Amino acid sequence: MSRSRPLRVAVIGSGAGGAPAAARLARAWGEGVGIFEAGQHNRPNDFNQVERDMLPRLYAQAGAQATEDGSIAVLQGVGVGGSTVINDALCFAPPPELAERWRPWGVDLETDPLDAYVAEVEARLHVTEIPRSQINRANYLVGLGASRLGWAGERLRQNSPGCLQCGFRHLGCAYGVKQSMDQTFIPDALESGAQLWSKTPIEYLESVGGSWRLHTRAGAFDAEHVVLAAGVVQTPRLLLRSGIDAGGNVQFHLQNTVWGEFDEPVDAFNGVPMSYGVLEFADVYGHRGPGYLIEGVGVQPAAFSVQPQAEGAALAEILARYRHLAGALSLVRPVGRGRIRLGPDKRAKIEHPLVEADARRLADFYAHGAELMLAAGARRVLLTHRDSGWVSKVPDPGGFDMRPGRFYLYTAHPFGGAVRGDVLDGVGRVRGQHKLWVLDASGFPEAPGVNPQITIAALALQGAERILAGG
Amino acid sequence: MNETAPPQSHRRLRRRDLVLGSGLLAAALVAGKLVGRGVVGVPFPEAPTDSAFRLDGLRHLDAVHAATVAHAARHMLGTPGRAALRDGHWQPLPDIDALIGVLAPDQQRSLRIGLRLFEESTWGPRGFSALGESGQARQLAVWQRSRLGLRRSVWGFLYAGLASSFAQSPAGWAHMGYEGPNRSDGNWPGRPPGQSAAFVWAEAVP
Numbered sequence: 001m002s003r004s005r006p007l008r009v010a011v012i013g014s015g016a017g018g019a020p021a022a023a024r025l026a027r028a029w030g031e032g033v034g035i036f037e038a039g040q041h042n043r044p045n046d047f048n049q050v051e052r053d054m055l056p057r058l059y060a061q062a063g064a065q066a067t068e069d070g071s072i073a074v075l076q077g078v079g080v081g082g083s084t085v086i087n088d089a090l091c092f093a094p095p096p097e098l099a100e101r102w103r104p105w106g107v108d109l110e111t112d113p114l115d116a117y118v119a120e121v122e123a124r125l126h127v128t129e130i131p132r133s134q135i136n137r138a139n140y141l142v143g144l145g146a147s148r149l150g151w152a153g154e155r156l157r158q159n160s161p162g163c164l165q166c167g168f169r170h171l172g173c174a175y176g177v178k179q180s181m182d183q184t185f186i187p188d189a190l191e192s193g194a195q196l197w198s199k200t201p202i203e204y205l206e207s208v209g210g211s212w213r214l215h216t217r218a219g220a221f222d223a224e225h226v227v228l229a230a231g232v233v234q235t236p237r238l239l240l241r242s243g244i245d246a247g248g249n250v251q252f253h254l255q256n257t258v259w260g261e262f263d264e265p266v267d268a269f270n271g272v273p274m275s276y277g278v279l280e281f282a283d284v285y286g287h288r289g290p291g292y293l294i295e296g297v298g299v300q301p302a303a304f305s306v307q308p309q310a311e312g313a314a315l316a317e318i319l320a321r322y323r324h325l326a327g328a329l330s331l332v333r334p335v336g337r338g339r340i341r342l343g344p345d346k347r348a349k350i351e352h353p354l355v356e357a358d359a360r361r362l363a364d365f366y367a368h369g370a371e372l373m374l375a376a377g378a379r380r381v382l383l384t385h386r387d388s389g390w391v392s393k394v395p396d397p398g399g400f401d402m403r404p405g406r407f408y409l410y411t412a413h414p415f416g417g418a419v420r421g422d423v424l425d426g427v428g429r430v431r432g433q434h435k436l437w438v439l440d441a442s443g444f445p446e447a448p449g450v451n452p453q454i455t456i457a458a459l460a461l462q463g464a465e466r467i468l469a470g471g
Numbered sequence: 472m473n474e475t476a477p478p479q480s481h482r483r484l485r486r487r488d489l490v491l492g493s494g495l496l497a498a499a500l501v502a503g504k505l506v507g508r509g510v511v512g513v514p515f516p517e518a519p520t521d522s523a524f525r526l527d528g529l530r531h532l533d534a535v536h537a538a539t540v541a542h543a544a545r546h547m548l549g550t551p552g553r554a555a556l557r558d559g560h561w562q563p564l565p566d567i568d569a570l571i572g573v574l575a576p577d578q579q580r581s582l583r584i585g586l587r588l589f590e591e592s593t594w595g596p597r598g599f600s601a602l603g604e605s606g607q608a609r610q611l612a613v614w615q616r617s618r619l620g621l622r623r624s625v626w627g628f629l630y631a632g633l634a635s636s637f638a639q640s641p642a643g644w645a646h647m648g649y650e651g652p653n654r655s656d657g658n659w660p661g662r663p664p665g666q667s668a669a670f671v672w673a674e675a676v677p
Contacts, residue, residue: 049652052639062573070624135676143676153677166653174654269649276676301649305638306631311611315634316549322647344577386615405623 008032009467010214010223012202012238015082016456017440018229019181020121023188024464025227030193034221035186036214038201038234039079042182047172051302054171058086060233063303067338067350071404072252073306074350075412076231080198081182083231084453086170087412088274089158089178090295091127092450093118094458095284105421105445117458124188125159125179127454134165136271138326139296141260143276145376146294151280152287156295158272159453165271167298185457202230205242210434225467228418228430229440229460236340236417236442237348244430246418250338251447252352252411256362257297257307259325259382260373261390266326268298281368283333284449291449292361293331294369307408309386318382325382328372330365331413333449334358340417354409359402362409367397384408413452415444427471428463439463504591504598516590516600519545523559531571531579532564538600539590540567540629546608547633555642566636585625589614 008029011022014037026033040057047054056062060076067074077083099109121127135143135155146153159179160169169178176183190196205226206213214221228235232250239246276296281289301322308318338352370381371394380390385400385407400407418438420426428443430436439460441452448455516538518524524541532540544563545553555561571579590598592610599610614626637643644651655661 047654048656049654050639051635056569056573062570064570064573069620070627140672140676144674147674147676155677168652168654301638301643301647302635305634305643308634309630311547311615311630312608313549315547316551316646319548319634319638319643319647320551322649343575345575347575347577405620405627 006211006222006224007034008223009225009227010034010036010212010221011227011229012036012214013082013229013231013235013440014080014186014196015077015181015229015231015440016084016453017460018227019081019084019185019189020457021227021229021439021460021464022194023185023192024461025467026189026192026194028468031195033189033192033194034223035189035194035196036200036202036221037080037196037198038230039198041080041196041198042085042172044172044174044176047168047174049166049168049171049174051171051300055302058172065233065350067352069404071354071409072254072352073410074233074252074414075410076233076414079182080186080196081180083412084180085172085182087180087453088169088297088451089160089180090274090451091122091125091157091159091454092452093122094455095448095450096286097284098448098455101446102420105419106426107420107445108426112462114455114458114462117461118454120461121454121457124184125454125457126161127157127159128161129157130155130272130275134163134272135275136165136268136298138266138268138298139272139274139276141262141266141326141376141378142278142294142296142328142372145372145374146276146278146280148375149372151278151372153276153278153280156275156277158275160272163272167270167273168300169273170299170303202238203241204238205436207434212436225435226437227463227467228436228438228442231440232414232417232442233340233348233350235438235440237342237346239418239423239430240340240342241346244423244433246423247340248337248417249419249422249445250340250350250352250414250416251334251336251444252338252415253413253447253449254332254334254354254358254362255329255410255412256365256408257327257329257384258366258369258373259307259327259384260376260378261321261324261380261382262326262378263324265323267323268326269300269304269322270298273298278372281364282449290361290364291333292365293450294328294365294372295331297327297329299327307384308382309384309408310389314389326373326376326378328369330362330369331449331451332358332361332365333447337416354402354404360397362407363397363400363402366400367395370394413441413447415441415447415452418442419445421445427466428459429471437463437467504596516598518542518600519556522553522556524556524564525562526564529564529568531583532568535590536583536586537564539586539598540564540633542600542607543611543629544633546611547630548637551642551646552637555637555640555646558642560642561637561640563633563636566639567632570632582628585621585628588621589625589629
């Protein structure tokens with residue numbers, strides 16, 4: 001299993017950060033680039049669109065990964081392509097506000113902008129605006145509600161040209177149409193000569209004579225440079241297991257949901273799941289709202305069933321109305337910060353407190369989400385809070401008990417754990433270490449406030465260029 | 472002698488003392504309940520007999536855990552859930568067992584302890600599994616809204632595990648009107664991808 005000749009660079013992780021970095025490095029260093037992925041290398045034919053089979057294959061802990069207190073579900077992809085295989089293919093350019101927000105952390109995005117890298121990533125991923133014809137009824141209703149209320153909203157952009165609109169993006173694209181990393185930058189890297197070791201988790205790193213030794217259960221690999229891109233949770237965990245202090249400054253985009261019930265079937269699980277965004281409450285792209293996006297959403301049955309926080313006859317009734325529900329989710333740019341720690345058996349323990357300012361905005365979303373759905377013509381709106389259930393008028397956001405564990409709360413966008421300006425310098429090098437880089441979302445000192453795959457990939461390309469330049 | 476340390480008799484109660492004390496009290500209550508159960512002849516927890524539960528092949532749920540989860544399943548999805556269990560069209564125990572299996576060993580241990588506490592946290596020698604319908608429903612409701620994080624977490628696990636198990640079963644798909652995957656794999660006919668019905672944009676949306 002081990003390789004006798006040292007690698008020029010080992011890239012650990014193959015998602016939104018690892019894949020572009022590996023592709024750029026392989027262009028110069030060919031077979032000197034090794035990509036290590038703990039999960040499987042899936043092909044489109046492996047995706048059967050059945051949650052029972054795909055959740056264990058594609059999600060960390062089969063979708064059950066959560067914070068230590070169980071109050072926040074942490075959804076992350078596993079396997080080649082990482083979370084880009086299971087995401088909604090939404091593409092946002094890095095918000096201009098990022099430069100100002102990251103500057104105190106020593107990250108200079110003004111004199112060293114990402115524009116060229118963003119353009120390159122968007123071209124490679126074939127990012128386009130979602131056409132009007134692909135807005136399904138559920139997302140149309142979100143847009144309709146926003147329009148009637150005079151709220152700022154727009155069609156979103158995706159990296160899935162020629163989408164068949166099957167509705168199963170969260171379970172892997174069975175048609176090979178979604179331009180996730182396993183369909184784009186990973187093949188690019190392999191074509192340039194990079195080697196991929198899937199189902200090869202790295203246990204820890206050891207510095208040996210100015211290079212690095214990557215220890216796996218089946219042997220060791222040596223590499224001159226190491227790029228860590230294993231995602232928030234595993235990147236900090238690997239650093240900690242290697243004796244490097246990390247884990248702090250974790251931030252999640254905090255996300256809760258509302259579901260409007262309509263007389264006609266909506267079938268939100270069909271078609272493009274997420275295609276419309278409301279920026280009225282955002283604090284990015286020049287908007288000066290309290291700091292959250294609203295996006296239309298549709299999910300498959302099991303993913304929906306864990307949201308209502310009801311039981312018995314109430315839960316049965318909600319599930320029976322599944323076809324008549326249109327969903328909206330929040331994407332709260334957080335104030336609170338958490339931590340990744342090493343627990344028993346060296347596993348990662350995820351902690352993320354829910355601070356008052358974040359809880360208030362999540363409660364705000366319940367009110368505005370209900371307002372949106374009612375404006376669109378919903379008969380009533382399901383709030384995914386244990387004390388709430390259905391509402392037929394806009395609730396008072398101050399009336400919710402927003403302490404953790406009382407409502408459905410998740411994140412599909414974790415950040416931090418090894419951030420620039422703390423564990424890293426401003427360009428992604430691990431402080432006090434030689435030729436060790438972090439080029440994934442772990443390095444983000446602040447959550448960006450938008451779906452992050454483009455920002456992650458652009459920063460990874462920039463970092464790879466620096467490595468090649470001897471940085 | 473450290474003159475600034477508080478006198479021993481007034482040692483401040485620390486969080487560790489409270490956790491340890493609570494754990495010892497819980498263990499004592501469970502032990503007392505088990506002894507009492509043996510004395511008064513109350514049967515040990517068993518899965519409901521009116522439903523076709525699969526009890527074979529479970530790796531992480533023992534017989535008591537299985538009984539607890541089985542009884543919780545009868546309540547969690549109301550009438551449609553009970554009908555599906557009775558007919559064997561929903562088998563939650565293997566799903567819950569598999570869900571526990573993806574967790575880390577220490578998380579599994581905590582969960583099994585939590586399930587056991589849920590089973591035994593009743594007044595009298597009868598556990599949750601031996602309560603009547605209303606008693607079981609009441610206990611679930613109490614744990615759902617409890618101020619204690621542990622109780623809310625255990626309810627949350629039962630809820631999410633059982634709801635998602637039902638939603639992935641043939642009975643769940645039928646109940647939800649879900650058409651299933653659109654991809655055909657030979658055994659499954661599939662359905663055309665795209666929206667289930669074209670619709671007209673009655674109003675313009677930006």
